[in-house]
Amino acid sequence: MRAVAVFPGTKEVGLIDVPEPVIERPTDVKLRMLEVGVCGTDREICGFHYGFPPEGQDHLVIGHEALGEVVGVGSGVTGFKVGDLAVLTVRRPCGEADCASCRVGRQDFCYSGRFTERGIKNRHGFMTEMVVDDEAYLIPVPKHLRDVAVMVEPLTIAEKALIEVWQIQKRLPWECPHAGHGGAPGDRFEAGVCHHALVLGAGPIGLLGAMAFRAAGFSTFVYSLEPAGSEKARLVESFESTYISAKDTPIDRLMDRIGTIDVVYEATGASRLSFEVLAQCGPNAAFVFSGVPGLRGPVEVNTDLLMRRMVLNNQVLLGTVNAGRDAFEAAIRDLEVFKKRWPDALRALRTGEFPIEQYREPLLGAAGIKNVITFG
Structure with missing residues (x-):
């Protein structure tokens, strides 16, 4: 399947082919990516000012502002079913026994600094066709917010x-x-x-x-x-x-x-x-x-x-940096408010849509307010 990746060693950005992920654990959820937002961090990573591949790999699949549709669930998943919409949190726990924040799922306050972040730091991101992640890192999105939910993470x-x-x-x-x-x-x-x-x-x-x-x-x-x-x-x-x-x-x-x-x-x-x-x-x-x-x-x-x-x-x-589940849930509630009170303003934030094969324009060209990569 296709993915957009950066190669820091050779300073290249490209569309590559990667294996499709599979459900391996009972709490895994598989999503088909619908949209991935492009932000300043993505553009900095593509300029090789930031971004770190997973350990032992030469590339990093980018993208951390993601909206997906559930296409498969593990045997232990209780909060999602096929067809549901979800956004994904970005940061993953450090795993250190003495990090009180990561132990309770508040890795946005990680003490050790050895957290990973999807699409940013030592963990592949979401600018690809399929993603598998643990149910704990997914936030359900109402169907009527399908057109604006890609803005949850930046909010x-x-x-x-x-x-x-x-x-x-x-x-x-x-x-x-x-x-x-x-x-x-x-x-x-x-x-x-x-x-x-x-x-x-x-x-x-x-x-x-x-x-x-x-x-x-x-x-x-x-x-x-x-x-x-x-x-x-x-x-x-x-x-x-x-x-x-x-x-x-x-x-x-x-x-x-x-x-x-x-x-x-x-x-x-x-x-x-x-x-x-x-x-x-x-x-x-x-x-x-x-x-x-x-x-x-x-x-x-x-x-x-x-x-x-x-x-x-x-x-x-x-x-303040990153965000926890409480902020994601608040963002979804607020997007509902924005859509009712200021629908035209909310639409105006979305300045461009690009199929994944046209990744270079939003990542390397002129920046809009919120450009979005789409998946056909």
């Missing part, structure tokens, strides 16, 4: 961030309304709507994240380089959020546009931008990093000012 990054923000902010009274956010005592608010969330970046992770924060009730703002009135700016406005262009509004004027900044969801991997925005956050704010910057050299930061502001304002700085 999980924001869902995990939201879960963590809600947990962290239990440290303080966070009810609405409160000082500096408008409203009068007794006013009725949608859950969280008095809180202001700023999303940095208008790529797929940022846009899906902005939709998630808006669906959670935040007044949501997206800050990016595209000019006001651009296609992405209009897209942001279409899901009841506010677009702010960096071309018009410098970082030190963000509070003039937003008011108090309660949460920042960073989705750029731009470290200088991020630390400059951190200095604009309000009292008790939570700042979430999700991007991974390249090692481009040192960035000058006024650490005294940042530390002073963070301490005196009870601010929290958080990094």
Whole structure:
């Protein structure tokens, strides 16, 4: 069967033939891949900046944003049947006896760092025609979400961030309304709507994240380089959020546009931008990093000012990576909300579909918001 693979040793990307996987264990599920999303990580792997083949092999089958249809189940599978739709989680446990996180299925918080990731690190991915994996790593998808479910995995990054923000902010009274956010005592608010969330970046992770924060009730703002009135700016406005262009509004004027900044969801991997925005956050704010910057050299930061502001304002700085089952389930619930509230915006995120034999264009050509590999 066909698969898209990278060969780090020879720096080649190609369509190869690999054996079709078979069900070997009672809890195995076999899926026919329907769609696999292409993201920045895939493109970095194809540029040989990242990605590691399984031990002893010279290639890595890529792809980690997957939607499949069940075509076979092992004798011990209880949660799936032939014809069901499923998405797959990405990270697999390290297997270390003393890793408390991996032992309980929370490998997104792995202590040892010796986890594997399908399509990324030491384990083949999903950009192939058939996949077999353990039932534990599959999440069922309702049939009516077939057209949008390939976006579950990229949405999980924001869902995990939201879960963590809600947990962290239990440290303080966070009810609405409160000082500096408008409203009068007794006013009725949608859950969280008095809180202001700023999303940095208008790529797929940022846009899906902005939709998630808006669906959670935040007044949501997206800050990016595209000019006001651009296609992405209009897209942001279409899901009841506010677009702010960096071309018009410098970082030190963000509070003039937003008011108090309660949460920042960073989705750029731009470290200088991020630390400059951190200095604009309000009292008790939570700042979430999700991007991974390249090692481009040192960035000058006024650490005294940042530390002073963070301490005196009870601010929290958080990094988040990968996602657990709870975030996948939340993403599926939110996609249902997005599809009802903002169907046109959700459709607009999907910018290109390519059969697997045309893999080079989405992986090596110009990037869209969300390009998708399909399987005929």
